[in-house]
Amino acid sequence: MVRFAGFVLRHRVVVIVGTIILTGFFAIGLTRLWVNSDFTSYLKPDDPAVKLFNRVGEEYKGNSIVMVGIETDDVFTYPALKLVGNLTEAFKQIGGVSSVISLTDTIDIREVEGTLEVGNLIDKDNLPSTPQELKRLREYVLSKEMYRGRIISEDGRITLMICRLAQDVDKSAVADKIRKTAERIAKGVKIYYSGVPVFSLEAQKIILQDAKRLIPIAIVVVVLVLFFSFRSVRGVILPLIAVVVSVVWAIGLMGWLNVPFSIISNITPVLLIAIGTAYGIHLLSKYYEEESGDGKARTMAALGDVGVPITLAGLTTLIGFLSFIGAYITAITDAGVFTAIGVGVATLMSLTLIPAVLSLLKPKGRRSGGDPSFGRLAGRMTDFILRSGKFVLILALSLSLIAIAGLSRISREVNLMEYFPKNSLVRISEEMMQKRFGGSIPIQIVVKGDMSDPFVLKRMRRMEKFLNSLPYVSNSQSIADLICEMNKVMNGRYTVPETPEGVANLWFFIEGKEILKQFVNEKRTEGIIQAQIGTTETGERIKIVDAVNRYISQLSPRIVVIRVSELKADQMERARDWLYGEMAEEMLLDAAARGVGLKIGRERLKDEIRKSLEAKVKLSGEIIAELRDELRSYFEMESEIVVPDNLIDPLVEEILKVASSGRRGKSDYLALLKGIISP
Incomplete structure (x- = not known):
C-alpha cells in the first residue's frame, strides 16, 4: 500500500483533474436519468406469469x-x-x-x-x-x-x-x-x-420528492458528524466531496446506461452518503494522528497505514450489495449493482482524491477528534468489555439466538397504499373504489377452449362464482356473462343454453361488438375471465392467487361427453353421483358469493341433495286435486298427443299414482302411456 500511496501522490494533479473531468461526464448522465414507477416492469420479463400477462395485454x-x-x-x-x-x-x-x-x-x-x-x-x-x-x-x-x-x-x-x-x-x-x-x-x-x-404516477412523484428531501437531510447529518469529529473545514469538506463524487458517478452511470430510477434505487444516494463517508473518516483520523512531516509525508504515512483496511471495508460492502444480482425484482438488482458501484467509487476517492488534496494542504496541529468526554466513554467501554469478556460473549450469543428465532415471524406484506399519505387523492380514491366498486386491482384468468361450447361457458361461469366467493374479489366477468344475459332476455333464465345451437343463436347478436375484443380472441379458442380485487395488501392477494391455483389444479383438462340412454346401471349411478356433486358445489359457491355462510361441507350437502331427489314424495290431497285438474286440462286442450276423451280420466289417475309412489323415471311414464293408449 506504501507503493500505491507513493504513486497517488506523485500523480496527485492528474488524480484531481481526472476526477473533475469524469465527474463532469457523469453529471451529464444525471440529465438523462428517468424515473420508472411501473411496478409490473420490475418483474423478470422471462417469467412465465409475466409473459402471459404481457401477451394478454397485447391480444x-x-x-x-x-x-x-x-x-x-x-x-x-x-x-x-x-x-x-x-x-x-x-x-x-x-x-x-x-x-x-x-x-x-x-x-x-x-x-x-x-x-x-x-x-x-x-x-x-x-x-x-x-x-x-x-x-x-x-x-x-x-x-x-x-x-x-x-x-x-x-x-x-x-x-x-x-x-x-x-x-x-x-x-x-x-x-x-x-x-x-x-x-x-x-x-x-x-x-x-x-x-x-x-x-x-403518484409513486413517481414520491420518488422525486423523497430524493429532493432525503439527500439534503443526509448531507446535513453527515456535515454535523464530520464537524464534531474533526472541528475543521477540511475534515468536513473532503469526505463530503468523496461521497458526492460517488453519488454523481453511480447515478450518472445509470443515466448513461438508460437504467431508470425506481422506488427502490431512490435510496441509493442516501446509502452512499451514509456509507461512503466512513472511508474518508478513517483516512483523516489517521492523518491527524501524524505529528511530524509536511502534508505530503503525513498523507503518505496515513494512507500507508489504513489503505488496506479501507480497501477491505469497501470491498466487503461492495460484495454485499452485489449479492442482490439475480433478485426476482429487477429493480432490486439495479439498486444493488449501482449502489455497489457507488461504494467502489467512494472507496477509490478515499484512497486517491482525498490523499491527493490533503498532500497539497498545509498540515495543521493534531486534532482531538471532538469532545474529550467521548474518548473517556469509549475507554471505559473498552475496559468493561475486556474485564467481562465471557458475559459480553454470552449476551451477544443470546441476542443472536433471539434474532434468529424472530426470523420465522417475518411476514411478506406490502400495501401499496401505505406509500401514500392518508389524505392523498390516490389513497382516498382507492378506498372509495374498494367500498363502492370492489377495488381497482384486476385479476385475469386465461381459459383455452371453444368459446361457443356450452360446457366451456358453464365452466367459466363456475370459475366466476368461485372468484366471487373469495374474500376481496368481486365483479367477475367473461363472455359467459353476456351469453347468460342474452339468454335471460330471450328465455327468462340467467344461464348458458344447454346446446351449441342455443349458444350460436345468441352469439349472432354480439358478433362484431367492440367489447368482445376484451373477452375472447378472434378465433374464439381462448377467453378471459376478469375480476377485481378490493385490497392492495400483497398478503391477501397472494392468498387469492394461491386459492385460484388450487382450484384450477383440481379441474380436469378433458371434456367427456356421455349419452345417458347408453349408460349401464353402475355407470348411471356414477353419473348421478357426479351430478349431485356439481349441484352441491354450485349451491355452495352461490351462497358464498352472496355472503351466506353455509356451515356444511360439499360431501354432506351432496348426500342431502341425493336424499331429497331420490326420496319418495308423499303428495297431499290438495296437491293431488290440483294436479288432477291441471292434467285433465292439459290433455284436453294442449297435448300434441291426441288422447280419446274416455281415456283422459284413467290416464290422469294412473299418472297421479306414479307421481305419488315416487317413481318419476321416463320409463315409468312411457310404460303407463303404452298401457292406457292402444296403438
Missing part, C-alpha cells in the same frame, strides 16, 4: 386500466350525463387509451317488442333529459347487475369511466394525461382516480 386491448370516477348528488341528471359523455369522448382521443367504458358508452342487452336487442345503454347523441326519461333510466340501470357496482354506485351518486390502456405505452404518462383532461373538463366536480397506472 386483449391492454390489461392496465385507469378508473376515473365523478361524484354528484345524482348521476342521472342531464348535466351529469353530459359530463360523462364529454369525458368519455375526450379520454378516447388520448394516445395510448385503447377503449373507454362508461354509462354513455357501454353495451346493453334488452328486450324490444318481443325480440332481443344488443346496443348501447344510452344514445350519446340523444341523452335523456326529461324527468320521466331520467327516472326510467335510473331504475333500469340500478336494476341490472352488469352496471350496478361496476360503473355506477348503488346509490346512483358515483359513476366510473374505465379507461383501458394499450400495452406498449408509458402508462404513467397516459394516466397523467387522463388526469389533466378530467381536471380541465370537470372543473368544480369531485373526481376520483384509481388503478395501477395511477399508483405508478
Whole structure:
C-alpha cells in the first residue's frame, strides 16, 4: 500500500483533474436519468406469469386500466350525463387509451317488442333529459347487475369511466394525461382516480420528492458528524466531496446506461452518503494522528497505514450489495449493482482524491477528534468489555439466538397504499373504489377452449362464482356473462343454453361488438375471465392467487361427453353421483358469493341433495286435486298427443299414482302411456 500511496501522490494533479473531468461526464448522465414507477416492469420479463400477462395485454386491448370516477348528488341528471359523455369522448382521443367504458358508452342487452336487442345503454347523441326519461333510466340501470357496482354506485351518486390502456405505452404518462383532461373538463366536480397506472404516477412523484428531501437531510447529518469529529473545514469538506463524487458517478452511470430510477434505487444516494463517508473518516483520523512531516509525508504515512483496511471495508460492502444480482425484482438488482458501484467509487476517492488534496494542504496541529468526554466513554467501554469478556460473549450469543428465532415471524406484506399519505387523492380514491366498486386491482384468468361450447361457458361461469366467493374479489366477468344475459332476455333464465345451437343463436347478436375484443380472441379458442380485487395488501392477494391455483389444479383438462340412454346401471349411478356433486358445489359457491355462510361441507350437502331427489314424495290431497285438474286440462286442450276423451280420466289417475309412489323415471311414464293408449 506504501507503493500505491507513493504513486497517488506523485500523480496527485492528474488524480484531481481526472476526477473533475469524469465527474463532469457523469453529471451529464444525471440529465438523462428517468424515473420508472411501473411496478409490473420490475418483474423478470422471462417469467412465465409475466409473459402471459404481457401477451394478454397485447391480444386483449391492454390489461392496465385507469378508473376515473365523478361524484354528484345524482348521476342521472342531464348535466351529469353530459359530463360523462364529454369525458368519455375526450379520454378516447388520448394516445395510448385503447377503449373507454362508461354509462354513455357501454353495451346493453334488452328486450324490444318481443325480440332481443344488443346496443348501447344510452344514445350519446340523444341523452335523456326529461324527468320521466331520467327516472326510467335510473331504475333500469340500478336494476341490472352488469352496471350496478361496476360503473355506477348503488346509490346512483358515483359513476366510473374505465379507461383501458394499450400495452406498449408509458402508462404513467397516459394516466397523467387522463388526469389533466378530467381536471380541465370537470372543473368544480369531485373526481376520483384509481388503478395501477395511477399508483405508478403518484409513486413517481414520491420518488422525486423523497430524493429532493432525503439527500439534503443526509448531507446535513453527515456535515454535523464530520464537524464534531474533526472541528475543521477540511475534515468536513473532503469526505463530503468523496461521497458526492460517488453519488454523481453511480447515478450518472445509470443515466448513461438508460437504467431508470425506481422506488427502490431512490435510496441509493442516501446509502452512499451514509456509507461512503466512513472511508474518508478513517483516512483523516489517521492523518491527524501524524505529528511530524509536511502534508505530503503525513498523507503518505496515513494512507500507508489504513489503505488496506479501507480497501477491505469497501470491498466487503461492495460484495454485499452485489449479492442482490439475480433478485426476482429487477429493480432490486439495479439498486444493488449501482449502489455497489457507488461504494467502489467512494472507496477509490478515499484512497486517491482525498490523499491527493490533503498532500497539497498545509498540515495543521493534531486534532482531538471532538469532545474529550467521548474518548473517556469509549475507554471505559473498552475496559468493561475486556474485564467481562465471557458475559459480553454470552449476551451477544443470546441476542443472536433471539434474532434468529424472530426470523420465522417475518411476514411478506406490502400495501401499496401505505406509500401514500392518508389524505392523498390516490389513497382516498382507492378506498372509495374498494367500498363502492370492489377495488381497482384486476385479476385475469386465461381459459383455452371453444368459446361457443356450452360446457366451456358453464365452466367459466363456475370459475366466476368461485372468484366471487373469495374474500376481496368481486365483479367477475367473461363472455359467459353476456351469453347468460342474452339468454335471460330471450328465455327468462340467467344461464348458458344447454346446446351449441342455443349458444350460436345468441352469439349472432354480439358478433362484431367492440367489447368482445376484451373477452375472447378472434378465433374464439381462448377467453378471459376478469375480476377485481378490493385490497392492495400483497398478503391477501397472494392468498387469492394461491386459492385460484388450487382450484384450477383440481379441474380436469378433458371434456367427456356421455349419452345417458347408453349408460349401464353402475355407470348411471356414477353419473348421478357426479351430478349431485356439481349441484352441491354450485349451491355452495352461490351462497358464498352472496355472503351466506353455509356451515356444511360439499360431501354432506351432496348426500342431502341425493336424499331429497331420490326420496319418495308423499303428495297431499290438495296437491293431488290440483294436479288432477291441471292434467285433465292439459290433455284436453294442449297435448300434441291426441288422447280419446274416455281415456283422459284413467290416464290422469294412473299418472297421479306414479307421481305419488315416487317413481318419476321416463320409463315409468312411457310404460303407463303404452298401457292406457292402444296403438
